[in-house]
Amino acid sequence: MASSTRQFKLGAFLMQTGHHIAAWRHPGAQADAGSNFRHYVELAQKAEAAKFDAIFLADSVGVRNSDLASLSRTARADHFEPLTLLAAIAALTERIGLIATVSTSFNEPFNVARKFASLDQISGGRSGWNLVTSSGTGEAQNFNRDEHFEHALRYERAAEFHDVVTGLWDSWEDDSFVRDKPSGRYFDEHKLHVLGHKGTHFSVRGPLNVARSPQGRPVVVQAGASEAGRDLAARTAEVIFVAHQTFDEAKAFYADIKGRLPRHGRHPDDVKIMPGIFPVVGRTQAEAEEKFEQLQQLVHPVVGVSLLSNVIGGFDFSRLPVDGPLPELPETNGPKSRQRLLLDLARRENLSIRDLYLRIAGARGHQQVVGTPARVADQLQQWFEERGADGFNIMAPWFPGGLDDFIELVLPELRRRGLFRTEYEGRTLREHLGLRRPAHPAHPAHSAREAHPAAIA
């Protein structure tokens, strides 16, 4: 049933009430989504019925914001822990991939390797690990530290963490467990591999106490866009989730990453690049804009002003009239940063403080598309066909309605164009993504035979 043309990969990025900062106030939103398990089950089952490759969960190990006036007006402080949530969702779904974010900063690799391996067993080969490093002070302070690790150290630790985790996933060969009742032989001891890792940050003996994954290894996802992040991703990531504002950015990033792969002995198809997209869809352009405007109207000024202060390097706008102009701000040195771009924009278009915070209230740095199904499809198609993306992580503005709109309006259009599947091709997340099943290092010969099904298909 697989189409002979190259097709999109699609993730459904689930996030409590939605990705728009005021989503929880939408009349149709499930305001208690952060504690409502049924809400997540319905979204996951909906995404599975629509044949998404995976659902995707972000994470933070702390309450990010210290500005209580703003925090208490957003739905960001209470949410499920991603691995327990995905394990529970695994029991009520059959095919869709399950990707959870877990930071390497405040965890032990043995625990992380084990949880994803366990989720892979529970789900029959559908787990993926979004490897991130933590940079929030609020997170560090929950883990015996005053400050987060500095950037280079975070990535050095992350790289070693990755190698320990994947090494532990190879503790057992695929056919280690013979479980032969008559002879009493439960596993073949020659197929057990002790990792014996001794590195800079970790010393981990192994073996893992979970059998090898149905997928060989759970899928490794990354999101880093810095130089250190790209380097780590080119060596280790199988999916890259990334934020771009423009097609040019996306295309440059795509070429850069795919160009780095051969240095690590990897094929371009070994990594799927999936930028985030924040779609607001209407049957007409006017309807789409109206839907967006409805959300924008719900941004409480306290929340909007706080958001703007965070982006513009901590300047406190809260005592200024929200519909007045921006104040003069001190120049910053160095290259044009995001804050400089925003200030220039405000100046050029004569924006008030409110106007400006509304420009950043939606997609949090990701590409935002407000329009008809054809317009959204056009944009995804361009990014895909002109090598800016292998697929997309769909960030619905609010749940469930924003995801419903994408499924009911955009997916049929994508399918008419042959860009997205009508049925799953396989059972595991790797099979959905067209990623090869990693051979066990004890049998590298398998690797050649199994390599690159996507390239052959």
Add this chain to the structure above:
Amino acid sequence: MASSTRQFKLGAFLMQTGHHIAAWRHPGAQADAGSNFRHYVELAQKAEAAKFDAIFLADSVGVRNSDLASLSRTARADHFEPLTLLAAIAALTERIGLIATVSTSFNEPFNVARKFASLDQISGGRSGWNLVTSSGTGEAQNFNRDEHFEHALRYERAAEFHDVVTGLWDSWEDDSFVRDKPSGRYFDEHKLHVLGHKGTHFSVRGPLNVARSPQGRPVVVQAGASEAGRDLAARTAEVIFVAHQTFDEAKAFYADIKGRLPRHGRHPDDVKIMPGIFPVVGRTQAEAEEKFEQLQQLVHPVVGVSLLSNVIGGFDFSRLPVDGPLPELPETNGPKSRQRLLLDLARRENLSIRDLYLRIAGARGHQQVVGTPARVADQLQQWFEERGADGFNIMAPWFPGGLDDFIELVLPELRRRGLFRTEYEGRTLREHLGLRRPAHPAHPAHSAREAHPAAIA
């Protein structure tokens, strides 16, 4: 529907193929239980249909045994991670409690607090944390250490770990989240409590990013029997899972723990003591003994001899004839230890090496009962009525058959005697166990009103 007489609490201690060391070789056993999610779902649903208070999962963060010849003949090396497994089971059950073991030795309290809080939200108030410390060298070596923490330090760390976790569970008051769409107020900032813990082992700011549990707090379970363990349990445990060989031991432990509670301002009903019981049940005594003998026959000599060597302080019996007598062994100083008791037993009854290892192959230090439903019920009733136990953690010799026997043969007998429920009285694990819902410390007055429903009932 609650009976006016005091009734048992019952846990179903699930463990891969079963608690007997040769369980996996039983013709009816699910040999791949350690990777078979469906197997666990069936057991959990069975235990729920039988109205057990909870299912219980042990854990170890490593492969315990370095003796590969023996390890490769047992079903102990591969198993699910307990929290992912229980979260998945939560989605397919409605009432039964879900207790997972997590060690304080190789985890961070923020992560542990969060996972159990998340499981409590997912399950609607059914989660319990069995707090243990890790003592295996094989575990320590997976976490950057050569040796496990020494005993006193382990317990000091565990006590502080407990206080941080429960403190984080109180980050939010019950009614913190108002989620009022018209005003834009999502939570009441006066009902958020920042822990700000700075102690010897941990520095954790908080707040937790999960709302207060449906149970107030997940239930805290402990298993320590040492002086340090009892002391910690008397201050903090709500359920104690313990191993006793004899009724006298059980009674002494029960009196000791209940006697310690007032010193911590606690009521005897605030802690439920639930020893493990390993029941082998037959319609006749002969049938029960036959069932037990069937399992004993399946103990591979390599496994049995290794087990014996571990219990008798590392002496290597593997070169001696298995059906010959025990060798002379060096005397140990100090009080009569378990190994001394075993050696005396072997001498007194003229046991061979095989005879002796079979004496310890079943219940791993827990009370073993082989007999008719009436005999098993008699014993449980005696322990319960004569203050040796508030309930029992049932360790079926093999799954599913050993649990089926308990449910089909023993439970009807217990119900005839009015000792076990016929229907759940409530929805949460606390309600099943008759434990009060902890008041939030910001409103200690609630505590008095809600205290001790079990004492009132």
